Amino acid sequence: MSYEALFAGYASGDPEAAAAFVRRVERNVYGLALAIVHDPAEAQDVAQEALVRAWRFAASFDPRRGSVMAWLLGITRNVALDSVRGRGRRPATVADVPAGWSVDTTDLGDVVDRREDAARVIDLVRELPPAQRDALVSVTLLGLSTREVSERDAIPHGTVKTRVRLALRKLRDDMGVRQ
Amino acid sequence: MTERTSCEHVRELAPDVALGLLTGEERAEALDHLEGCEACRAEVASLAVTADEVLLASPEADPPPGFTDRVLARLAAERAAGDGLPAVSGAPRVAEAGPERPRASRPRRRLRVVALAAAAAVALVIAGLVAVGRDGGGAGDDVAVAVMRTGMGHVVGEVTAAGGDPTVITLDVTGWDEVLERWGDAPAGSYWLVAEHEDGTRTMRALTADVDDWSMRVDAPVDDIATVSMLDSDGRVWCTGWFAST
Numbered sequence: 001m002s003y004e005a006l007f008a009g010y011a012s013g014d015p016e017a018a019a020a021f022v023r024r025v026e027r028n029v030y031g032l033a034l035a036i037v038h039d040p041a042e043a044q045d046v047a048q049e050a051l052v053r054a055w056r057f058a059a060s061f062d063p064r065r066g067s068v069m070a071w072l073l074g075i076t077r078n079v080a081l082d083s084v085r086g087r088g089r090r091p092a093t094v095a096d097v098p099a100g101w102s103v104d105t106t107d108l109g110d111v112v113d114r115r116e117d118a119a120r121v122i123d124l125v126r127e128l129p130p131a132q133r134d135a136l137v138s139v140t141l142l143g144l145s146t147r148e149v150s151e152r153d154a155i156p157h158g159t160v161k162t163r164v165r166l167a168l169r170k171l172r173d174d175m176g177v178r179q
Numbered sequence: 180m181t182e183r184t185s186c187e188h189v190r191e192l193a194p195d196v197a198l199g200l201l202t203g204e205e206r207a208e209a210l211d212h213l214e215g216c217e218a219c220r221a222e223v224a225s226l227a228v229t230a231d232e233v234l235l236a237s238p239e240a241d242p243p244p245g246f247t248d249r250v251l252a253r254l255a256a257e258r259a260a261g262d263g264l265p266a267v268s269g270a271p272r273v274a275e276a277g278p279e280r281p282r283a284s285r286p287r288r289r290l291r292v293v294a295l296a297a298a299a300a301v302a303l304v305i306a307g308l309v310a311v312g313r314d315g316g317g318a319g320d321d322v323a324v325a326v327m328r329t330g331m332g333h334v335v336g337e338v339t340a341a342g343g344d345p346t347v348i349t350l351d352v353t354g355w356d357e358v359l360e361r362w363g364d365a366p367a368g369s370y371w372l373v374a375e376h377e378d379g380t381r382t383m384r385a386l387t388a389d390v391d392d393w394s395m396r397v398d399a400p401v402d403d404i405a406t407v408s409m410l411d412s413d414g415r416v417w418c419t420g421w422f423a424s425t
Binding site for chain 2: 161
């Protein structure tokens with residue numbers, strides 16, 4: 001059954017569909033949460049909250065604008081960043097990224113399961129110019145601010161912002177996302 | 180609209196808006212512009228969708244055991260709070276039979292008893308991030324009382340948090356006869372008394388059918404207790420009491 005079909009059941013409150021949906025997405029949601037908060041207990045809290053919010057705001061999901069998984073992970077990222085920054089900490093940086101996962105996205109495809117729905121995204125991300133790719137991945141998957149990337153890489157803040165903007169626009173165009 | 184919040188300027192900032200990177204006045208100005216500019220909104224929306232798609236490349240990891248069940252319990256609680264009815268016919272009951280079973284003829288029953296220490300009770304602390312609303316009740320220096328309501332707003336009793344070492348939370352259900360009448364065919368089982376702390380963590384005590392006292396010891400001051408809920412064995416909330424902020 002597709003994510004969308006499972007999500008429809010999840011949103012309706014059907015217990016069986018909810019269980020199936022959670023089991024299907026929990027590795028992704030928890031994985032992203034862990035990558036950002038870098039603490040298993042906190043990641044669990046974040047993942048749980050993200051799933052509850054997804055249920056609560058299910059009506060706002062628009063299938064014409066993206067996949068359920070992407071939407072759900074967007075919620076997860078926001079919850080994770082709120083959690084990290086709300087406690088006065090910074091998101092994971094390159095120095096403390098969980099073992100086995102590198103911010104160097106040339107290896108991204110090797111460390112992430114090439115799920116059918118993710119493979120294309122990974123390929124497109126990998127095709128970005130390296131500097132743009134690193135900046136974009138840092139602010140999306142790692143949850144860093146552009147200023148934090150600037151400090152980390154010792155490059156001007158404006159340069160980081162420019163790289164992120166260029167990367168996101170190029171990716172959008174490559175993906176064919178409608179404006 | 181100022182020059183700085185022109186379409187051109189907002190288009191330049193659109194990726195930052197989509198990624199949530201803007202803060203303060205700059206963000207406020209951009210959002211103000213977006214409110215009245217459909218074209219810029221579309222630009223930001225398309226970039227936001229793209230940013231979400233990037234997240235598909237995130238790593239996967241196995242959550243701790245029991246994660247699915249905890250999420251489902253949270254969802255059940257949310258549903259119950261939203262529509263006022265447990266998602267299944269199960270509901271709290273004290274005992275199947277015997278002298279301790281609440282009698283329908285009693286208009287009010289204080290469910291008081293044996294809150295043994297942690298060794299005897301099944302007490303767990305589960306981290307959570309629930310933002311809870313508050314109404315009713317009042318938190319004093321060492322005793323706080325809150326009305327217990329179902330999701331539909333029906334008052335079914337009250338909960339008392341008495342300060343001490345430790346704090347003791349006691350549920351006092353009124354209208355028990357109505358409860359039995361409504362939920363008389365509820366399956367026997369265990370229930371949960373759940374105290375949610377201000378920081379979102381929870382202290383839970385499992386209550387079995389042979390316990391007629393719904394109380395719980397909580398290792399936290401009274402002021403730290405945000406809500407107390409009663410859940411059935413599947414984690415579905417039957418009623419909740421919100422303590423007022425101090």
